[in-house]
Amino acid sequence: MNPNSEDTTRTIESLYHASVSPVRQSEALTTGEVPVAVYGLGKMGLPIAASFAALTGNVTGVDIDPDVVERINDGVSPVRGEPGLADAVERTVADGSLSASTDAADAASEASVHVVIVPTVIREDGSPDLTALEQVVPAIGTGLDPGDVVLIESTVPPGTCSEVVRPTLEAESGLSLGEFGLAFCPERTASGTALSDIRGTYPKVVGGADAESTRVASLVYGELTENAVVPVSDATTAECVKVFEGVYRDVNIALANEIARASGELGIDTLEAIDAANTLSVCDIHRPGPGVGGHCIPYYPRFLLSRAPDARLVRTAREVNESMPAFTVEKLREQLREAGGEVADARVLVLGVTYRPGVEETRESPAYPIAAELDDAGATVFAADPMLDEMPGLRATPASIDELTSLDLDAVVVVTPHEEFDRIEWSAFDDLVVVDGRDAYDLDGTTHRVYTLGRY
Ligand SMILES: NC(=O)c1ccc[n+]([C@@H]2O[C@H](COP(=O)([O-])OP(=O)(O)OC[C@H]3O[C@@H](n4cnc5c(N)ncnc54)[C@H](O)[C@@H]3O)[C@@H](O)[C@H]2O)c1
Numbered sequence: 001m002n003p004n005s006e007d008t009t010r011t012i013e014s015l016y017h018a019s020v021s022p023v024r025q026s027e028a029l030t031t032g033e034v035p036v037a038v039y040g041l042g043k044m045g046l047p048i049a050a051s052f053a054a055l056t057g058n059v060t061g062v063d064i065d066p067d068v069v070e071r072i073n074d075g076v077s078p079v080r081g082e083p084g085l086a087d088a089v090e091r092t093v094a095d096g097s098l099s100a101s102t103d104a105a106d107a108a109s110e111a112s113v114h115v116v117i118v119p120t121v122i123r124e125d126g127s128p129d130l131t132a133l134e135q136v137v138p139a140i141g142t143g144l145d146p147g148d149v150v151l152i153e154s155t156v157p158p159g160t161c162s163e164v165v166r167p168t169l170e171a172e173s174g175l176s177l178g179e180f181g182l183a184f185c186p187e188r189t190a191s192g193t194a195l196s197d198i199r200g201t202y203p204k205v206v207g208g209a210d211a212e213s214t215r216v217a218s219l220v221y222g223e224l225t226e227n228a229v230v231p232v233s234d235a236t237t238a239e240c241v242k243v244f245e246g247v248y249r250d251v252n253i254a255l256a257n258e259i260a261r262a263s264g265e266l267g268i269d270t271l272e273a274i275d276a277a278n279t280l281s282v283c284d285i286h287r288p289g290p291g292v293g294g295h296c297i298p299y300y301p302r303f304l305l306s307r308a309p310d311a312r313l314v315r316t317a318r319e320v321n322e323s324m325p326a327f328t329v330e331k332l333r334e335q336l337r338e339a340g341g342e343v344a345d346a347r348v349l350v351l352g353v354t355y356r357p358g359v360e361e362t363r364e365s366p367a368y369p370i371a372a373e374l375d376d377a378g379a380t381v382f383a384a385d386p387m388l389d390e391m392p393g394l395r396a397t398p399a400s401i402d403e404l405t406s407l408d409l410d411a412v413v414v415v416t417p418h419e420e421f422d423r424i425e426w427s428a429f430d431d432l433v434v435v436d437g438r439d440a441y442d443l444d445g446t447t448h449r450v451y452t453l454g455r456y
């Protein structure tokens with residue numbers, strides 16, 4: 001008799017220590033016998049929920065924001081700028097694969113695979129703020145049943161699964177690890193390409209609190225991704241993988257920024273030198289810029305520093321990157337002075353407000369400290385960004401691309417070169433001081449006074 005023949009007739013509702021074959025477990029996941037809940041329906045959570053819904057047909061998405069839940073239940077994606085997401089939400093809600101709720105405990109009691117992707121941020125003092133995780137994990141604990149598995153995708157300080165998540169789940173459920181599973185499975189997607197990234201741009205790293213958790217996480221993501229699954233020794237190792245990726249980027253950008261700042265002392269175009277150095281296969285110096293934004297790269301070094309405070313290079317890299325907005329404004333002051341002007345009398349445009357081109361996100365964008373410092377110095381500050389309908393908190397008057405020539409500008413600071421800015425006719429302005437923080441524009445054919453970060 002086929003050893004798996006009995007499997008095909010047995011329904012299962014959970015995967016951890018499931019007593020049927022892996023093939024039958026995969027089938028139970030992809031046919032919706034094993035209910036999935038996704039907690040946090042933001043820029044990453046909603047694409048994940050929609051992806052799991054398309055895979056399994058049985059997902060409850062949970063968010064604390066009732067507006068988010070209402071819109072999703074109406075089949076409308078509250079997250080913009082993700083190709084394919086609006087259609088995926090409309091489709092999966094319409095066919096009943098995805099529904100949303102504000103009630104985490106209720107969703108937890110129904111689900112047996114729990115995917116957590118709530119925001120993890122930092123406080124003013126740079127310490128990790130895990131409030132959302134600390135809210136949702138106890139609620140999951142109250143609904144946890146034997147056989148359930150909790151998969152944490154939010155980026156967290158190393159040790160969070162073993163020191164915070166596991167004890168909370170155990171305390172709230174009355175169960176012990178071994179009766180339920182727990183794994184850290186970092187989200188390696190980026191805003192703007194979330195759906196395709198989830199489906200497999202990069203291998204999926206998984207690290208369980210025990211071997212069975214790693215096995216179940218591998219099985220689940222083996223179905224979701226078209227790429228490989230990379231199991232690592234434990235949850236803390238997987239937590240470190242994600243944090244190290246961000247730290248690598250932050251430190252590397254800081255190196256590029258230090259090199260660019262030294263271009264004056266060195267008397268060379270450091271961007272040219274970086275490009276030439278990068279022709280060596282082991283050399284990958286990143287690009288300098290007016291600052292490092294978003295809610296990933298600026299935060300993850302702080303997650304590492306919360307556990308390894310003596311990591312001096314990591315701390316210094318943060319300091320270097322955090323100093324770049326002020327350095328950019330200083331360069332503008334210098335250039336204005338050399339042109340015979342003063343920042344206090346200048347009408348200055350901040351070009352690009354989001355933290356990188358093509359995304360709507362403004363968190364940690366260097367545009368904010370740059371606009372604030374210019375405003376403090378007495379400048380009249382404008383800001384243009386085609387991605388944003390509003391710019392709350394920005395100390396600048398919003399301006400549309402088509403009205404820029406009528407603003408009587410003295411200077412432009414290029415922070416984020418969205419492709420929509422390619423239609424700006426630079427020769428239509430009277431002489432400007434341009435501080436190009438991104439090496440975005442070739443203004444050689446104009447009479448503008450240009451400082452490009454790293455070039456002079
Ligand atoms: N955005 C990215 O590019 C990216 C990439 C990889 C990893 N991450 C990580 O993913 C996590 C989520 O990031 P995001 O960009 O989706 O965040 P986000 O701010 O876009 O969305 C978070 C969502 O979670 C909801 N939420 C907040 N507290 C909650 C709670 N207690 N219970 C349920 N829902 C809650 C919010 O209402 C919001 O809808 C973070 O840890 C982040 O570091 C983000």
Ligand SMILES: CC(=O)N[C@@H]1[C@@H](OP(=O)(O)OP(=O)(O)OC[C@H]2O[C@@H](n3ccc(=O)[nH]c3=O)[C@H](O)[C@@H]2O)O[C@H](CO)[C@@H](O)[C@@H]1O
Nearest residue numbers: 188189190249253286287288289292293294296297355356
């Ligand atoms: C390694 C990587 O790509 N990780 C991505 C990253 O995505 P991101 O959306 O945060 O974008 P980045 O491109 O990293 O930019 C961040 C800021 O750094 C500035 N910058 C960048 C490169 C450079 O050479 N010089 C710079 O100055 C840039 O302008 C911006 O302000 O984090 C996500 C969450 O963890 C990841 O999932 C995602 O894979």
